[in-house]
Amino acid sequence: MTVTETNPRIEVAGVQKRFGTVEALSDVSLTLNEGEVLGLVGDNGAGKSTLIKTLVGIHQPDAGEIRFDGEPVTIDGPKHARSMGVGTVYQDLALVDALSVAENLFLGRKPVRKLGGVVPVIDEETMTERAERILRDRLDIKLDPDTPVEYLSGGERQAIAIGRALVTDPDIVLLDEPTSALSKAAVERVEQLVEQLKESGHSVIIIDHNLEEVRSMTDRITVLFQGRTVDTLETEAVSRDDIVSMMVSGKPLADPATAGTGQSSTAQHSPSD
Amino acid sequence: MSNQSPILAPLQTLRESNRTKLVLFTLDNLIWPILLVAFVFFSALLPEIFTQYRNIRFLLYTSAGLGAITLAESICLISGNFDLSVGSVAGFSAMAGALFLTEWAPGAPGVSGILVVLCVGGAIGLLNGVLIAKMGVNPFLQTLSTLIIFEGGILVLSSQSVYGLPESYLWPGEAVISIPVINPIPVAIFIMCGLFVGLWFVLSRTRFGRAVYAVGGNEASAAEAGIATDRVIITVYVISGVLAATGGLLLTGFNGGATPTTGTSQLFPAFTAAVIGGISLFGGRGNVVNTLGGVLLLGTISAGLVMLNIDPTVIQTVNGIVLLAAILLYTVVHQYRERLLSDL
Numbered sequence: 001m002t003v004t005e006t007n008p009r010i011e012v013a014g015v016q017k018r019f020g021t022v023e024a025l026s027d028v029s030l031t032l033n034e035g036e037v038l039g040l041v042g043d044n045g046a047g048k049s050t051l052i053k054t055l056v057g058i059h060q061p062d063a064g065e066i067r068f069d070g071e072p073v074t075i076d077g078p079k080h081a082r083s084m085g086v087g088t089v090y091q092d093l094a095l096v097d098a099l100s101v102a103e104n105l106f107l108g109r110k111p112v113r114k115l116g117g118v119v120p121v122i123d124e125e126t127m128t129e130r131a132e133r134i135l136r137d138r139l140d141i142k143l144d145p146d147t148p149v150e151y152l153s154g155g156e157r158q159a160i161a162i163g164r165a166l167v168t169d170p171d172i173v174l175l176d177e178p179t180s181a182l183s184k185a186a187v188e189r190v191e192q193l194v195e196q197l198k199e200s201g202h203s204v205i206i207i208d209h210n211l212e213e214v215r216s217m218t219d220r221i222t223v224l225f226q227g228r229t230v231d232t233l234e235t236e237a238v239s240r241d242d243i244v245s246m247m248v249s250g251k252p253l254a255d256p257a258t259a260g261t262g263q264s265s266t267a268q269h270s271p272s273d
Numbered sequence: 274m275s276n277q278s279p280i281l282a283p284l285q286t287l288r289e290s291n292r293t294k295l296v297l298f299t300l301d302n303l304i305w306p307i308l309l310v311a312f313v314f315f316s317a318l319l320p321e322i323f324t325q326y327r328n329i330r331f332l333l334y335t336s337a338g339l340g341a342i343t344l345a346e347s348i349c350l351i352s353g354n355f356d357l358s359v360g361s362v363a364g365f366s367a368m369a370g371a372l373f374l375t376e377w378a379p380g381a382p383g384v385s386g387i388l389v390v391l392c393v394g395g396a397i398g399l400l401n402g403v404l405i406a407k408m409g410v411n412p413f414l415q416t417l418s419t420l421i422i423f424e425g426g427i428l429v430l431s432s433q434s435v436y437g438l439p440e441s442y443l444w445p446g447e448a449v450i451s452i453p454v455i456n457p458i459p460v461a462i463f464i465m466c467g468l469f470v471g472l473w474f475v476l477s478r479t480r481f482g483r484a485v486y487a488v489g490g491n492e493a494s495a496a497e498a499g500i501a502t503d504r505v506i507i508t509v510y511v512i513s514g515v516l517a518a519t520g521g522l523l524l525t526g527f528n529g530g531a532t533p534t535t536g537t538s539q540l541f542p543a544f545t546a547a548v549i550g551g552i553s554l555f556g557g558r559g560n561v562v563n564t565l566g567g568v569l570l571l572g573t574i575s576a577g578l579v580m581l582n583i584d585p586t587v588i589q590t591v592n593g594i595v596l597l598a599a600i601l602l603y604t605v606v607h608q609y610r611e612r613l614l615s616d617l
Contacts, residue, residue, distance in 0.1 A: 058497065079499035094497035096490035098557045099483075107487055107498035110480050121478040151614055164498070 007034050007069065009172055009203045010055065015064035017047075017054055024050040026227040028064070032172070037194060037204040039214040039235065042224035043247050048207045049091055051224070052176050055205075056081040056088050079108065087170030091177045091207075093161040095149045102131035102145035105164050134163045140189075155186035162193065173197055175206040179213060191217055211240050225250030293613060300606050304550050304566035311570055315577035322580060330458060336572040337461035338363075338446070338527060340565060341520035342536070342543040343550075344472050345513040347564045350547055351476065352509040353489035353556025354412040358401065358419035359517040359543055364536025365423040366393035366514075367521030371435040371531035374442055383441030390518045397423065398514020402507035420540070427533050436530035445519075446526015461523050465565075468516065473562050485509060490557025545592055546571055549599035571595070 010032040017025040025047045032038050040048050053059045055066065057075030065072050068084055075081050078088065095104050103110070106127055113123040131145035139159045149157060158181060165173060175194070179187045194217050197204055208214045214221060215235055223230040223246040231252035233242075242253055299306075316323040342359050349356040370390035374381055401419055404410045448460045476482035484505045487495040496502045521536045528535060548554065549571075550564030574595060575588045 056497075077499065077501075078497055079501075082499055088497070090497050092493070092497075094491075094494035096487045096494050096557065098490045099486060103483060103487075107495065108484070108500040110483060112480060115478075120480070122480060122483060 008032065008067075009034050009069060010205075011065075011067040011070070012051070012055070013065045013067070015051070015054060015061045015066065017050060017059055017061050023227055025054070025061070027229065028224065028227065029229050030222045030232060032203050032205055034203055035198065035201050036219040037198050037206060037217055038232075039218035039221040040205055040207045040224065041209075041211065041214055041221060041243060041247060042230075045226070046224040046247075047227040048224055049176055050227075052088065052090075052174050052205070052207065055174060056086060082109075082168055082170070085168075085170045086172045086174060087165035087168060088174045089161050089165045089176060089178050091180070093157055095157060095161060097150040098148060100146050100148055101135070101143055101152075101160055102127050104149050104160055105131050105134060105145075105167055107164065109168070130167075134167060138166055139163045154181040155183060155189075158182055158186065158190070162190070171202055173202055173204045175204065177207050177209065179208060179210065187213065211243055214243075215240065223247055296613065297610065300610055301551065301560070302563060303602070303606065304563045304570065307549075308566050308570045308573065311573050311577075315573060315580075319577065319580050323577065328576070328580075330462070332569070332572045332576050333462045333465070334459045335527070335576070336568045337459070337465040338520045338524035339539055339542055339546065339571070340465040340568045341468055341516050341523055342539045343546040343564050343568050344468055344561060345516035345520065346540075346543045347547045347550070347552050347559065347561050348472065348476070348485065348509055348516070349412075349513050350552045350554060351489045351556060351559055351561075352485045352506060353492060354405065354506065354509065355416055356401070356510070356513050356517075357413065357416040357540060358397065358423065359513065359520075360537045360540035361420050361422075361424040361427065362394050362397050362514055362517040362536070363521030363524065363539060364427050364533070365397070365430070365521075366390045366518035367525045367535055368427050368430045368435065368531045368533065369393045370442065370522070371438055371525065372430055374438055375435055383439035383444070386439070386442045387445070387522060390522050391515050394514040394516075394518025394521070395511050396514070398510040398512070398517075399507065401514070402510030405510065406503040406506040424537050427537070431531075432533060434530050434532040438525070438530060442522075443526040443529065446523040447529065448526075461526065464519075464523065468519065469562055469565050472512075472516075473560070476561060481505070481508065486557050488556075541589075542571055542592065545596045545599075548596065548603075551603070 008031045012028055012030045015025055015028045016023070028047060028051055030038070030040075040051070042048050050059060054061055055075070057077040057080055060074070066075065067073065073084070075084070081088065096107065099107070111123040111126045111130070112120045113126070115121045128145050135141055135143050135145065139162070141156060141159055143152070143156065149160060152160065158178060162175075162178060178190050182190065191213065194204060194206065206214070206217060208217075218235045220232055221235050221238065221243060222232040223243060225247065230246045230250055246252065322328060342363050345359040345362075346356055367390055370386040370393070373389045374383060374386040378385070397419060401415055405412050405415050444460065445464055446461050449457045450460055451457045476485060484495065484500050487498070487500055488502050488505045492502055520539065524535045524539075525531045546567035547564050548567070550559070550567030552559030552561075552564060571592060574591060578588055578591060579585060
């Protein structure tokens with residue numbers, strides 16, 4: 001199956017971001033096409049999470065451009081990104097332990113009703129009802145929406161974080177290490193979910209350390225190295241070793257046939273974890 | 274707490290989870306049984322006197338000012354911040370209002386003085402909030418400096434007590450109204466209860482209130498979920514300042530005038546009451562209604578000691594011991610809670 005080149009939903013062009021003297025992103029460019037799953041790989045510190053946080057406006061790029069549907073945009077923050085149809089699952093899950101499942105699912109956008117027609121109060125009923133529906137239909141797990149998140153297992157927490165990203169029915173979904181804390185069975189559930197998202201026409205960027213998972217879930221893979229894009233390749237056309245070689249050397253494959261020979265023999269650190 | 278365990282769950286699990294919920298509920302509201310024990314204890318030592326309606330009413334009345342200042346502290350703690358300046362904000366704003374009415378604009382209606390008090394409190398809160406949220410100043414250091422600035426500021430304004438204030442200015446803290454059955458009763462008690470219920474409502478029922486808990490529970494997560502954390506923190510400090518100023522106003526009425534020491538002595542009791550009321554110093558947890566229990570516990574203990582003719586200088590020591598006991602208790606409870614949760 002070949003991916004037909006459709007409209008790019010997100011384009012990142014030459015984005016730079018520095019924190020003090022640390023250059024987190026020095027030159028990142030990538031394209032997320034409509035209806036594709038794009039894998040984002042790279043060693044620790046390659047800039048993957050920084051890029052995600054830049055895409056949702058937690059960080060503002062120092063240089064370069066981000067385009068949504070071809071239009072250059074300045075993203076003010078997660079709320080703005082959400083309004084443009086982007087749902088995000090953060091690496092740290094961004095849950096508040098002391099609050100309930102329902103509150104976490106609707107963190108920052110709780111449904112309100114007017115008490116006595118004047119005072120806006122949280123519509124607990126609607127919130128619980130919608131939370132139950134998300135838990136049942138989208139996540140397929142049995143949980144009481146009133147349960148504080150601190151009671152949950154790692155897999156359940158991950159599910160809640162994913163559920164929250166889907167609450168607003170985004171058509172672009174950013175997943176930062178959605179499987180890092182999960183058991184094998186739970187990883188399969190995430191893989192299914194990504195599959196479902198793709199089938200229903202969503203565009204997905206997924207960061208994952210496990211290259212086998214990346215290869216099974218994605219259409220294309222973008223490799224980052226020390227804050228810059230190395231290359232973007234069709235998943236089917238690239239081997240696991242090729243990806244590792246690019247992640248470690250920071251150089252694109254000279255020619256897929258002769259990949260890894262002679263090119264990166266200059267002293268490089270070995271792949272850590 | 275609604276209980277929505279699946280109906281099909283085995284009866285045994287259902288019963289156990291209900292028991293767990295009950296235990297957790299008790300642990301989260303531990304202050305009320307403790308208050309009851311303290312009250313029964315002093316009632317036994319002071320039969321007839323301590324349980325009199327007059328005594329209970331006085332106990333509530335003396336708690337009003339501290340109650341408002343405790344709320345000021347509590348909302349900051351829930352948001353994961355600190356406010357060391359609540360006491361001096363109370364004193365400074367009350368003194369500013371008193372001088373406004375007696376020297377700066379003599380003859381102005383008392384209500385305008387009340388407005389000055391609340392505005393001064395709110396403005397100091399705004400200063401705290403903006404510097405903490407926007408400049409990233411450490412809340413402890415920020416409010417420590419406002420504590421020092423405005424504690425000194427009170428003396429800059431006036432080193433002497435200001436009396437002869439308009440009745441309408443003193444009214445909230447001083448007036449007694451007659452109501453059938455429970456008459457007569459100080460207005461301050463109603464104001465205090467109103468503040469507790471009002472803040473509880475805001476914190477538990479509105480988007481802003483839940484955002485305060487979210488920011489206190491995990492600021493980074495709240496930001497990633499799209500909550501404007503800076504705005505939440507600034508608003509929290511403004512509310513804290515206004516509440517502290519209200520406390521100062523109630524204390525002024527209680528004392529019949531603005532004294533330079535009004536308010537400044539309230540920081541530690543307010544802190545103590547918040548902590549023994551179960552507000553977490555780490556933010557994101559606690560119910561402000563329970564801090565009323567904390568305020569009343571301190572009130573009960575000091576009233577009991579006074580009525581037992583124990584030297585009033587001992588009271589602070591006793592309060593300190595109560596705080597220590599509360600901290601130890603909550604540490605144990607916290608560990609027990611973790612164990613209980615890990616079993617689920």
